[in-house]
Amino acid sequence: xxxxxxxKNLSAREDxxxxxxGWVETVRDQKKVQFIVLxxxxxxxxxxxxxxxxxxxxxxxxxxxxxVTETISGLAHGTFLSITGELKHDERVKLGGLEVxxxxxxxxxxxxxxxxxxxxxxxxKRMDWxxxxxxxxxxxxxxxxxxxFEHALRTYWVENDFIEVHTPKLMASASESRAELFxxxxxxxxxxxxxxxxxxxxxxxxxxxxxxxxxxPAFRADPSFTSRHSTEFTSVDAEISWVDSHxxxxxxxxxxxxxxxxxxxxxxxxxxxxxxxxxxxxxTVPFPRIPLAEAKQIVADRGYVIPRADDDxxxxxxxxxxxYVKEKYGHDFVFLTDYASSIRPFYHRRHEGDPxxxxxxxxxxxxxxxxxxxxxxxxxxxxxxxxxxxxxEPEELEFYLDFFRYxxxxxxxxxxxxxxxxxxxxxxxxxxxxxxLFRGPTRLLP
Ligand code: AMO
Numbered sequence: 013x014x015x016x017x018x019x020k021n022l023s024a025r026e027d028x029x030x031x032x033x034g035w036v037e038t039v040r041d042q043k044k045v046q047f048i049v050l051x052x053x054x055x056x057x058x059x060x061x062x063x064x065x066x067x068x069x070x071x072x073x074x075x076x077x078x079x080v081t082e083t084i085s086g087l088a089h090g091t092f093l094s095i096t097g098e099l100k101h102d103e104r105v106k107l108g109g110l111e112v113x114x115x116x117x118x119x120x121x122x123x124x125x126x127x128x129x130x131x132x133x134x135x136x137k138r139m140d141w142x143x144x145x146x147x148x149x150x151x152x153x154x155x156x157x158x159x160x161f162e163h164a165l166r167t168y169w170v171e172n173d174f175i176e177v178h179t180p181k182l183m184a185s186a187s188e189s190r191a192e193l194f195x196x197x198x199x200x201x202x203x204x205x206x207x208x209x210x211x212x213x214x215x216x217x218x219x220x221x222x223x224x225x226x227x228x229p230a231f232r233a234d235p236s237f238t239s240r241h242s243t244e245f246t247s248v249d250a251e252i253s254w255v256d257s258h259x260x261x262x263x264x265x266x267x268x269x270x271x272x273x274x275x276x277x278x279x280x281x282x283x284x285x286x287x288x289x290x291x292x293x294x295x296t297v298p299f300p301r302i303p304l305a306e307a308k309q310i311v312a313d314r315g316y317v318i319p320r321a322d323d324d325x326x327x328x329x330x331x332x333x334x335x336y337v338k339e340k341y342g343h344d345f346v347f348l349t350d351y352a353s354s355i356r357p358f359y360h361r362r363h364e365g366d367p368x369x370x371x372x373x374x375x376x377x378x379x380x381x382x383x384x385x386x387x388x389x390x391x392x393x394x395x396x397x398x399x400x401x402x403x404x405e406p407e408e409l410e411f412y413l414d415f416f417r418y419x420x421x422x423x424x425x426x427x428x429x430x431x432x433x434x435x436x437x438x439x440x441x442x443x444x445x446x447x448x449l450f451r452g453p454t455r456l457l458p
Contacts, residue, residue, distance in 0.1 A: 014031070014033055014094050015031055016031050016032055016033040016052075016094060017030050017031060017032055018052060018053075018054045018055075019032055019034065019050070019051070019052045019054050019055040019056060019057045020054035020055045021054075022057060022099060022108070022110055022112075023101075023108060023109070023110060025099060026099075027098070027099055027100050027101060028098065028099060029096065029097070029098060029099070029115075030096070030097065030098075030099045030112060031094060031095070031096045032050060032052065032057060032059075032094070032095060032112060033052060033092070033093065033094035033095075033120070034050045034051050034052030034053075034056075034092070034093075035050070035051055035052075035090055035091060035092045035093070035123075035147065036048055036049075036050060036051075036087050036088070036089055036090060036091045036093065036123075037049040037050065037051045037056060037089070038089070039084060039087050039089070041063075041084065041085050042063070043063065043065075044062070044063055045060060045061065045062055045063055046060070046061040046063050046081065046084045046085070047059065047060055047061075048060075048061075048084065048087070048114075049107065050093070050095070051147070051149075053152055055108070055149075056107060056108075056149075057107065057108060057110065057111070057112060058105055058107045058108075058110075058111040058112070059095060059097065059111065059112050059113075059114050060111050060112070060113050060114065061080060061081060061084055061113070061114040061117075062077075062113075063081045063084075064077040064078045064080075064081050065078075065081060066078070076116075080114060080116070080117050083117060083119065084114075084117070087119075088122065088123045088124065088125040089123065089125070089127055090123035090127065090144070090147075091119060091121065091122050091123045092119075092120040092121040092123075093117060093118060093119050093120055094117075094118050094120060095112065095114050095115070095116065095117045095118070096115050096116050097112040097113045097114045097115040097116075098112065098113045098115065099111075099112050100112070100113065127144075128140070128141045128144065129141045129144055129145060135441075135442060135444055135445075139444060139450055139455065140457075140458075142448075142449060142450075142458055143458065146448075149287060150287050150288070151445075153280065153283055153284070153287055153288075154434060154438060154440075154445070154446050155448065156280065157276050157280050157284070157434065157437075157438070158430070158434055158446070160275050160276050160279050160280060161272045161273075161275065161276050161430075161433070161434070162227060162248075162430075163275065164271045164272045164274070164275035164276070165225075165227075165248065165268055165271065165272050166225075166227075167271070167275075168267070168268055168271040168272075169223075169225045169250070169268075172223065173222070173223060174223040174224060174225050174250070175216070175221045175222075175223065175224050175225075176224070176225055176226065177209075177212070177213075177216055177221070177224050177225070177226050178226065178228065179206070179209040179212035179213070179226060179228065180206065180212070181205060181206045181228070181229060181230075181231070182198065182203045182204075182205070182206070183203065183204045183205070183206050184201075184203065184204070184411070185204065185408060185409070185411075186204055186207065187204075187206055187207045187208050187209070187210045187211055188207040188208050188210065188357065189207075189357070192207065192232040192233045192234050193205075193207065193233055194231050194232075194233045194243075205231035206229075206230060206231060207230055207231060207232055208230050208247060208249070208427055209226050209228065209230070209247070209249050209427075210359070210427070211411075211412050213226070213249055213250075213251035213425055214251065214359070214388060214412075214415060214420065214423065214425075215412075215415050216251060217251060217253045217390075217415075217420045217421060217423040218415040218416070218418060218419060218420040222252070222253050222254075223250070223251075223252045223253070224250065224251050224252075225248075225249060225250045225251075226247075226248075226249045227246060227247070227248050227249075227430070228246070228247060228249075229244055229245070229246060229247070230244070230245055230246075230247040230427075231243060231244050232245075234453075235453050236453075237452065237453065239435075239441060239442040239443065239444075240380060240429075240432060240435070240442075240443055241443075241452075242431070242443055242444075242447060242450055242451050242452055243451045243452055243453065244451040245429055245430070245431055245443075245447070246429070246430040246431065247427050247428070247429065247430070248427070248428040248429075248430050248433075249425065249426070249427045249428070250264065250265075250268070250425050250426060251423060251424070251425030252264060252423060252424065252425060253421045253422070253423045254421055254422060254423070255387055255422055255423060255424040256422070257371050257387050257424075258349065258371040258372055258373055258385060258386055258387045258424055260387075260424065261373075261385045261386070261387065261424040261425060261426055262298075262299070262301065262347050262349075262373060262375075262385065263298075264426075265375065265383065265385060265426055265428075266295070266297045266298060266299050266345070267297065269295060269345070270294060270295060270296075270297060272433075273292070273293075273294045273295060273437075274294050276292065276437070277292050277294050280292075284438070288438050288439065290438065290439055292437065293344065295343065295344060295345050296343070299343060299345040299346060299347055299375075300337050300340075300341045300343050300345070300346045300347070301346070301347040301349055301373075302333070302337075302346060302347070302348055302349065303348070303349050303350040304325070304348045304349065304350055304351050304352070304374075305350070307325065307329075307333045307346075307348050308325070308329070310332075310333060310336050311325075311329050311332040311333055311336070314332055314335075314336065316328060316329065316332045323355065324351070324355050325348065325374070325376075325381075327380070330376050330379055330380055330381060331379040331380075333346060333348065333376060334346060334376055334377075334378055334379040334380075335379070344377060344378050345375060345376070345377050346375075346376050347373045347374075347375055347376075348373060348374045348375075348376060349372070349373045350363070350369045350370065350371075350372070350373075351369070351370050351372045351373070351374070352368060352369060352370070353367060353368055353369065353370050353398075353401075354368070356370045356372055356386070357402070358389075358395070358398040358399045358401065358402040358404060359386075359388050359389055359395065359398070360372045360386040360387070360388065360389065361386065361387040361388055361389040361390075361424075362389070362398070370386060371386060371387035371424070372384070372385065372386035372387070373385050373386070375426075375428070377432075377433065377436045377437075378436045378439075379436075380432060380435075380436055381432070382428055382429055382432040382433050382436065383426050383427065383428035383429070384426060384427055385424065385425060385426030385427070386424055386425075386426075387422070387423070387424035388420075388423055388424055388425075390416060390420045390421065390422050390423060391416075392413065392416040392417055395413065395416055396413065429443075431443040431446050431447045434446035
């Protein structure tokens with residue numbers, strides 16, 4: 013293992029010998045001196061080499077230095093190298109106030125000189141060369157933030173007695189709807205890629221697990237090319253027993269988000285401000301809650317009429333209601349609640365006195381949906397009736413209905429798109445920017 017010092021730790025070290033390793037960001041090859049900006053996963057540092065261009069009588073012992081100079085002259089952008097040299101703090105150096113004078117240099121992996129992408133390249137082109145695109149500090153930060161965010165959620169869950177489950181992604185039936193379903197050959201039969209862990213989250217309630225979570229891939233055969241859809245995404249899911257209504261699920265949801273945002277702000281707040289120009293806000297609880305019907309009215313009063321009146325909020329409606337909530341409550345989040353049964357899946361519990369409405373919500377963050385949650389229907393006879401009502405044959409759902417035949421306590425939960433949270437948190441234009449490797453209708457590579 014190369015003994016190396018992370019570049020971010022150099023500033024705290026005293027002047028003296030160090031080894032650093034990373035890839036070449038720039039080379040300035042001047043007549044008398046050469047500069048390399050070397051980057052690793054934590055930062056960038058200037059390396060300097062007094063150029064020895066030819067061997068003379070005076071520098072007869074400098075064959076090694078001559079070789080280093082020649083190597084640097086031939087370095088391509090992106091080449092991985094490690095160097096050992098002398099660290100020197102010098103406030104005149106713009107980059108971090110320090111530089112390392114190269115003693116020895118080892119090229120670990122050469123890059124070909126043609127750079128396929130530049131800062132001007134299109135998003136699609138950058139996706140073609142994602143591994144190079146990911147070398148940018150902004151990209152590196154995104155995945156550090158994702159790590160911190162997920163860790164904070166897990167810490168919350170572990171401290172609150174949740175069990176982590178890993179549910180299968182190969183299924184015998186659809187989990188959300190027959191639309192947007194990937195079907196594949198599975199030996200003598202067909203299988204489907206899980207659109208959500210929905211049924212297995214609910215199964216855990218019958219298994220007596222009480223509170224569970226999962227962070228895992230979900231698949232949707234969605235042919236659209238929007239900035240917020242992918243055919244494979246990471247779904248953050250939780251499900252808990254003994255809820256009285258969707259209100260209990262919303263409480264859990266907002267507490268979790270506060271835990272996640274607090275951790276991200278603490279650890280990366282300064283870097284987010286520096287690289288994205290954003291002063292990240294940790295949301296306050298409770299998040300505003302607005303019944304969907306009321307939200308549509310608010311949006312209509314602002315002059316935007318959702319094209320199909322009985323439909324879900326559309327993207328423009330989501331932007332409008334978020335703008336309203338920001339103006340009125342100064343909040344970036346809003347729960348839209350009590351969706352119509354007609355636009356919700358059969359497993360959502362309906363209102364006691366009004367079965368046209370459900371105990372459900374969507375969570376909107378800065379103008380875009382990041383999550384759906386609900387109390388579930390746990391009474392088998394009502395559940396079967398609701399499935400029929402949606403044109404489903406209970407026979408197709410036997411394995412699922414069996415959970416309820418043996419008892420499932422009242423429960424509820426939510427599913428949240430991880431990339432959507434990151435995209436909106438960091439004000440990115442597309443989930444492609446915050447997805448390690450995006451999958452869409454025309455993208456299966458790299
Ligand atoms: P829903 O279908 O609304 O609900 O999905 C939950 C959340 O997952 C994210 N999401 C997506 N992200 C990227 N690309 C997609 N194609 C995509 N589709 C969904 C969104 C969305 O809000 N079983 C329910 C959840 C539950 O009730 O527990 C479900 O899957 O952020």
